[in-house]
Amino acid sequence: MRMILVGPPGAGKGTQAARLVDTFRIPHISSGDMLRAAVKEGTPMGIEADHHMKLGHLVPDDVVIGMILERIAKPDCAAGFMLDGFPRTRPQAEALDAALATANVALDAVVLIEVPDTLLEERAIGRRTDPASGTIYHLKYNPPPADIVERLVHRKDDTVEAVATRTAKYHSDTAPIIPYYSDKGILKRVDGVGDPDVITQRITAALAH
Numbered sequence: 001m002r003m004i005l006v007g008p009p010g011a012g013k014g015t016q017a018a019r020l021v022d023t024f025r026i027p028h029i030s031s032g033d034m035l036r037a038a039v040k041e042g043t044p045m046g047i048e049a050d051h052h053m054k055l056g057h058l059v060p061d062d063v064v065i066g067m068i069l070e071r072i073a074k075p076d077c078a079a080g081f082m083l084d085g086f087p088r089t090r091p092q093a094e095a096l097d098a099a100l101a102t103a104n105v106a107l108d109a110v111v112l113i114e115v116p117d118t119l120l121e122e123r124a125i126g127r128r129t130d131p132a133s134g135t136i137y138h139l140k141y142n143p144p145p146a147d148i149v150e151r152l153v154h155r156k157d158d159t160v161e162a163v164a165t166r167t168a169k170y171h172s173d174t175a176p177i178i179p180y181y182s183d184k185g186i187l188k189r190v191d192g193v194g195d196p197d198v199i200t201q202r203i204t205a206a207l208a209h
């Protein structure tokens with residue numbers, strides 16, 4: 001299964017990806033996680049990405065495309081992968097298609113997790129990540145156990161200002177990939193509002209059709 005999760009910031013892509021890869025037994029490839037790791041390590045790519053990310057802007061296409069194409073060429077992706085946060089622009093979608101065509105493979109599905117803009121700010125402001133396990137919590141909707149609260153991380157770009165910018169970027173730069181995949185007949189729209197377990201079931205059901 002070669003698939004992509006698309007949705008606005010705070011749609012629940014990371015949360016759902018972590019659950020779905022257990023079912024499908026494919027690597028979860030999050031462009032945001034890879035970029036945050038590069039920032040933490042202080043690599044040249046991380047230094048370049050950091051100032052774009054803090055402001056809620058997109059990292060330039062050539063940087064992200066190179067990073068992801070290199071990752072999906074690794075042996076663990078031979079039987080499939082789940083991309084989370086990539087592609088985020090039309091040139092990224094086209095570069096991915098070209099690379100897959102060269103490898104004689106194709107995408108099976110693109111899942112669009114739909115959440116209204118009015119819910120995105122609260123989701124991001126309350127989001128916390130456990131650096132030890134990578135688990136994503138929400139202070140109100142998916143509260144973490146009390147004994148790990150101290151170590152949880154609040155992302156630098158989960159501020160009111162950066163979320164507004166990221167949401168605007170989603171509509172201007174990422175939304176154009178939706179008709180691109182819809183025209184190919186592989187787009188699955190899923191309602192992303194509700195209990196995370198129910199949303200996982202909706203995605204699984206959509207993928208079965």
Ligand code: AMP
Pocket residue numbers: 009031032033035052053054056057058059060061064084085086087088089092157166
């Ligand atoms: P995410 O964890 O998916 O919300 O991504 C966090 C940030 O990383 C985004 O706001 C962008 O600055 C950057 N980023 C992640 N994926 C991409 C991508 N495919 N293209 C450009 N920038 C990206």
